[in-house]
Amino acid sequence: SRGLGNRRHKLSADPSPLTHPCTRPRQGRRATLTFRSVQGIRRQRLFVRTMPNPRELLLPTLLAGAGVGALGARDAVAALRRPDLAVAAASPGCDDAPLYTFSGTVGGKWDTPGFWDPPGPPPAGARVAITRTLQQPLALQNGAQLCDLQLGAEGGGAEVALQVQGGAVAVSGELRVFSQASLQLAGDLGGPGVMDVRGGAVTFESGSITGMDVAVSQGGSFTLATPAAHILDSSQLTCDSPQAMHAEQSYGCVWSDGPLFLNAGAALAVDSGTFLWAAPEGQQLLSEDGSGSVSVGSAGTLVVQPAGATIDTSVELPLPTVVGEGGALLVQGCTLEVTHGGLLLQGGAALDASGGQSPAAVSVAASFNVSAGASVAAGDAAITLSGGGSMLLEGSLTSGGVAVEGGELEVRSSAAAVPSLTIDFGGRVTAEAAHVDELFFYTGYWSGDATVGAATFNTPNGLSGTKAIADGELTCAAAAFHDDAGSGTTVLTLARASLRLAGDAQADAPLTISGDEQSSVSVAGTLRYAHDDRGVEPESCLTAARPDGACFTIEGGMLHVESGAQIEAQERGVLAISSGMLCEGGLSAPQGAAVVLGGSTPKTFTTP
Numbered sequence: 001s002r003g004l005g006n007r008r009h010k011l012s013a014d015p016s017p018l019t020h021p022c023t024r025p026r027q028g029r030r031a032t033l034t035f036r037s038v039q040g041i042r043r044q045r046l047f048v049r050t051m052p053n054p055r056e057l058l059l060p061t062l063l064a065g066a067g068v069g070a071l072g073a074r075d076a077v078a079a080l081r082r083p084d085l086a087v088a089a090a091s092p093g094c095d096d097a098p099l100y101t102f103s104g105t106v107g108g109k110w111d112t113p114g115f116w117d118p119p120g121p122p123p124a125g126a127r128v129a130i131t132r133t134l135q136q137p138l139a140l141q142n143g144a145q146l147c148d149l150q151l152g153a154e155g156g157g158a159e160v161a162l163q164v165q166g167g168a169v170a171v172s173g174e175l176r177v178f179s180q181a182s183l184q185l186a187g188d189l190g191g192p193g194v195m196d197v198r199g200g201a202v203t204f205e206s207g208s209i210t211g212m213d214v215a216v217s218q219g220g221s222f223t224l225a226t227p228a229a230h231i232l233d234s235s236q237l238t239c240d241s242p243q244a245m246h247a248e249q250s251y252g253c254v255w256s257d258g259p260l261f262l263n264a265g266a267a268l269a270v271d272s273g274t275f276l277w278a279a280p281e282g283q284q285l286l287s288e289d290g291s292g293s294v295s296v297g298s299a300g301t302l303v304v305q306p307a308g309a310t311i312d313t314s315v316e317l318p319l320p321t322v323v324g325e326g327g328a329l330l331v332q333g334c335t336l337e338v339t340h341g342g343l344l345l346q347g348g349a350a351l352d353a354s355g356g357q358s359p360a361a362v363s364v365a366a367s368f369n370v371s372a373g374a375s376v377a378a379g380d381a382a383i384t385l386s387g388g389g390s391m392l393l394e395g396s397l398t399s400g401g402v403a404v405e406g407g408e409l410e411v412r413s414s415a416a417a418v419p420s421l422t423i424d425f426g427g428r429v430t431a432e433a434a435h436v437d438e439l440f441f442y443t444g445y446w447s448g449d450a451t452v453g454a455a456t457f458n459t460p461n462g463l464s465g466t467k468a469i470a471d472g473e474l475t476c477a478a479a480a481f482h483d484d485a486g487s488g489t490t491v492l493t494l495a496r497a498s499l500r501l502a503g504d505a506q507a508d509a510p511l512t513i514s515g516d517e518q519s520s521v522s523v524a525g526t527l528r529y530a531h532d533d534r535g536v537e538p539e540s541c542l543t544a545a546r547p548d549g550a551c552f553t554i555e556g557g558m559l560h561v562e563s564g565a566q567i568e569a570q571e572r573g574v575l576a577i578s579s580g581m582l583c584e585g586g587l588s589a590p591q592g593a594a595v596v597l598g599g600s601t602p603k604t605f606t607t608p
Helices: 060-066 073-080
Strands: 030-035 044-050 056-058 070-072 099-102 126-130 138-140 144-151 160-164 168-171 174-178 181-190 194-198 201-210 213-217 221-225 230-233 236-239 253-257 260-263 267-270 274-277 293-296 301-304 314-317 321-323 328-331 335-338 343-345 350-353 361-364 367-370 375-378 383-385 390-393 396-399 401-405 408-411 417-424 427-441 444-458 465-476 479-482 490-501 505-507 511-515 520-523 526-530 552-555 558-561 566-570 574-577 580-583 586-588 594-597 603-605
Touching (some): 213 221, 267 274, 427 465
Parallel strands (some): 126 144, 138 160, 144 168, 144 174, 201 221, 201 230, 236 267, 301 328, 328 350, 343 367, 367 390, 375 396, 383 401
16 A cells, blocks of 8 residues: 555654655655654654655654654654653543643643643643653642643653642543652542552642552552541552652552541552551541452562551551462551451461561451461560451461460461460360460360460469360370469360370369360379468368369369379379279379369279
8 A cells, every 4th residue: 555544663763664665655644653662652643744755754743842843754763762752652542632741841830821732721631741850840729630641751851740739630541650750649539540650759648539540660659648538439559669768668658647548449459569557546547338458469568567656556457458479468566456357368478467676466356367378477465366356377377476365266277386375255266286385274265186385274363264175185295273363263174175284284273174974184294283272271172072172173074194194282282083083103192182082983093
């Protein structure tokens, strides 16, 4: 064909595609070229008019603002590479929108007609490009409805600052903020377009972003830094940039003040960058309709570190939060409260609440699931599961511990190890071949099999506490039975369960172990019981139908004293055994102490 028609030709520094006879349109005809590789231009369509010499192009709209008229093709390519002339491609749906470029250099008010080429201000539905360095910010005070808005040049080099100081700004295509450009938002920004913060800086001071997804990448930054409310409605904020600075640290997105609302399905996504949650206590993440969500991607990091925080500073995470494979949630110097939506660590994800030199903790009143392959590092303050809180541990807990205070813990992985576990206020623990380094059992329920390095069975707050072990075997390398408050009786109930004291155990408080026919207590080390001398005479154990707490009592089920094991009653202590008994080891009761055998079940001794 003689004309270009609908063909597309690549424009490069070599002008030969423009001078080839087959691509030479007739004089006076209009042709549309699609530039694919020129720096700063992608899929940008320009209307050009041919001249008698096919090597000359006239680009009146794009280049007139720079004082460029007719020029050769090679010079045209060089001009297109100038950063202040680089206009990114129109977004889908904006190809036919009129293009308005900012021709001033000082800044000032958006509505000034002479600042624009063609004269403005830009009408509704226009594409707007501000690609020249401005000496002062450009102020947008009365709102605007645009198709595309570009701040800065795609290749960088243009220092552009736009301040949205009021009114509503709507962008139906793309809002691009390139390197060295900035957007200061103190108003309402609406879609249905997208905001692409590609190396630039956005400061969200107040107002709302509605129906517009925000992506921060390539060293860009997104900052929420004022006490005013920040609202995301039907929008997703995606932080993929690790380069912005805050307090001498590198973060892509920083939330340092003011409440942040995620409404109407809005989402905060940290895919491959960092998001710093530095808002002080009281400035929380909120959702008026409960539909928001938070996610951390494969290379993302969500850092929760409020300004001036201490371990007593509470930071609430009230929305469903997912940390994906390779993602990380870092808690520093505060207590993260997981409420309502819950927290999920997928395989390969990590939660670090160890705090380093800034103690941190996690309090769970919703669900907290740690998938296989995920890891949790907690500080001494541990992870607390309160009433309504639950934790599913299929991954690993590398440090710290879990306090089940009215909540529920389920340990499914046989490889899962819990450094420290506390059960209190009726908390429930279910385990499958788990290992616990230290167990502090006050009141609550245990189900399943586990080995424990050191177990302490304690009566809390001076009140009688009930502990129950069901449907499994709890093996303790070492054990201690205490009553710190000095006025209660520790009751340990076994239901189809076995308590095995594999090492030495010490009891210095009233204790009753009560089991059913399918339960047993096994002593493989040395179990010592000493009377605590709190005014209850040990003789009462000899006459009471059910010992009243002055004794170490085992009733129901079976007591097995294994070969080589020993039970010793010391210091006026009394051991009352009304359960079945198989003694392959030894029993001793020095003067002033006693071992009382009662009940109707057989007692079998295989040793003297």
